[in-house]
Amino acid sequence: MLQVSDVEAVISNLVQPLDPRRDIEIVDLLAASDRILANPITSQLDFPHWDNSAMDGYAVRYADVQQANAQQPAILDIVEEIPAGYQPKTTIQPGQAARIFTGAVIPTGADTVVMQERTSREENRVLIQVAPQPKEYVRHKGSYYQAGNQLLPAGIKLKAAEIAVLAAAQCPQVKVYRRPKVAIFSTGDELVTPNTPLQPGQIVDSNNYALATLVKETGAEPLLLGIVKDNPVALQETIAYAIANADIVLSSGGVSVGEYDYVDKILEDLGAEIHIRAVEMTPGKPLTVANFPQQNSAIYFGLPGNPVSALVTFWRFVQPTIKKLAGLSEGWEAKFIKVRSHDELRANGKRETYIWGKLNLVADVYEFHTAGGTHNSGNLINLAQTNALAVLSVGQTLITAGEEVQVLLIAAV
Numbered sequence: 001m002l003q004v005s006d007v008e009a010v011i012s013n014l015v016q017p018l019d020p021r022r023d024i025e026i027v028d029l030l031a032a033s034d035r036i037l038a039n040p041i042t043s044q045l046d047f048p049h050w051d052n053s054a055m056d057g058y059a060v061r062y063a064d065v066q067q068a069n070a071q072q073p074a075i076l077d078i079v080e081e082i083p084a085g086y087q088p089k090t091t092i093q094p095g096q097a098a099r100i101f102t103g104a105v106i107p108t109g110a111d112t113v114v115m116q117e118r119t120s121r122e123e124n125r126v127l128i129q130v131a132p133q134p135k136e137y138v139r140h141k142g143s144y145y146q147a148g149n150q151l152l153p154a155g156i157k158l159k160a161a162e163i164a165v166l167a168a169a170q171c172p173q174v175k176v177y178r179r180p181k182v183a184i185f186s187t188g189d190e191l192v193t194p195n196t197p198l199q200p201g202q203i204v205d206s207n208n209y210a211l212a213t214l215v216k217e218t219g220a221e222p223l224l225l226g227i228v229k230d231n232p233v234a235l236q237e238t239i240a241y242a243i244a245n246a247d248i249v250l251s252s253g254g255v256s257v258g259e260y261d262y263v264d265k266i267l268e269d270l271g272a273e274i275h276i277r278a279v280e281m282t283p284g285k286p287l288t289v290a291n292f293p294q295q296n297s298a299i300y301f302g303l304p305g306n307p308v309s310a311l312v313t314f315w316r317f318v319q320p321t322i323k324k325l326a327g328l329s330e331g332w333e334a335k336f337i338k339v340r341s342h343d344e345l346r347a348n349g350k351r352e353t354y355i356w357g358k359l360n361l362v363a364d365v366y367e368f369h370t371a372g373g374t375h376n377s378g379n380l381i382n383l384a385q386t387n388a389l390a391v392l393s394v395g396q397t398l399i400t401a402g403e404e405v406q407v408l409l410i411a412a413v
């Protein structure tokens with residue numbers, strides 16, 4: 001059985017940095033949040049676009065005010081008032097100043113702005129009582145970025161700051177990668193939908209709902225294929241349809257060793273190359289990963305049926321794959337951080353062990369608190385409200401309370 005890190009490496013190789021499946025779409029800027037930028041953005045403009053004032057005050061010639069002090073203020077004639085958005089008409093001559101406001105264009109002749117609080121006003125004259133620094137409070141044309149500079153690289157997720165940059169760079173529409181399509185279905189004769197009264201032995205399908213939510217959260221488009229019975233013909237039809245119509249396929253259940261666990265066999269019949277059949281981890285040991293090199297290279301994840309195992313394997317392996325396929329050039333990998341564990345954590349040391357819980361802020365420091373209740377891969381109830389998985393590696397059997405532990409973040413803290 002493969003170790004988690006080996007499995008991670010094998011899966012990572014199933015998506016290429018320049019994956020040919022990544023089509024490009026053009027979207028309006030307001031519809032672009034959380035999409036992945038497909039082209040680098042080069043500036044057509046200088047930022048700032050004009051020399052402009054950083055303060056409300058007076059635009060002056062530095063030479064006129066460099067000696068100014070409270071006893072001997074420089075006294076300048078105000079020849080123009082320049083609000084933001086206005087083109088100055090006058091050239092400032094020696095002995096002159098312009099009233100100016102934050103963001104307004106610096107008039108020709110002036111090179112420095114004196115902020116209002118360091119001046120006093122006598123009708124149409126201004127008294128400068130404190131000498132400014134040369135060029136103080138002038139934001140110079142092109143001092144942040146210049147035309148031709150790259151503002152944003154391709155392969156980043158567009159959040160508020162990036163959208164603001166695109167607006168400022170006059171890009172009302174933007175090229176983004178198509179969202180990956182992810183087919184999802186559950187397998188098992190015992191499964192029913194949540195609106196069905198339970199008969200003896202039946203179990204409500206929760207995996208389809210959890211996986212659809214996670215797929216959307218990860219920036220992909222779910223293709224919901226429902227519940228498929230433990231019937232080889234129905235399963236084969238569904239899998240064939242899924243691989244033909246999606247970039248990634250997620251099934252849950254049917255990957256263990258029971259007589260009704262048909263998934264691996266059907267994948268082989270359909271020409272799959274099976275890369276992974278099981279992982280040295282708990283929960284989540286029975287995991288099948290395959291792709292179809294002869295067809296469209298769709299990646300198949302046969303997730304374990306136990307509800308916690310399905311989600312843990314999603315967070316650990318599927319989420320990074322979706323992010324990489326979606327076109328994120330950096331940061332698609334599973335992310336671990338080290339925090340103090342509030343509770344003692346135990347594992348048998350045989351397999352990499354994931355324990356679910358929550359990061360809580362305690363005196364400004366995040367601490368891992370284990371979820372209360374029974375920790376069992378069939379109990380999904382205490383997974384609710386968690387945001388992190390503590391990870392004990394193979395051979396590690398104990399983390400004492402207060403000791404540092406590695407955690408995988410699964411939701412915003």
Ligand SMILES: Nc1nc2c(c(=O)[nH]1)N[C@H]1C(S)=C(S)[C@@H](COP(=O)(O)OP(=O)(O)OC[C@H]3O[C@@H](n4cnc5c(N)ncnc54)[C@H](O)[C@@H]3O)O[C@H]1N2
Pocket residue numbers: 186187188190191203204205206207208252253254255256257258261284285286303304305306307309377378
């Ligand atoms: N002899 C062995 N038995 C099992 C092994 C093993 O190594 N040898 N591994 C165990 C582990 S670990 C897991 S995890 C499960 C995984 O089994 P399957 O992926 O084949 O899943 P099923 O048998 O179909 O279901 C397991 C369990 O999960 C419930 N389930 C399934 N689908 C859903 C769903 N969509 N929503 C909610 N709950 C679901 C199902 O009813 C079962 O209770 O195998 C162990 N057995």
Ligand code: MOO
Pocket residue numbers: 281282283284285286304306309377378
């Ligand atoms: O991996 Mo199973 O996922 O241990 O319950």
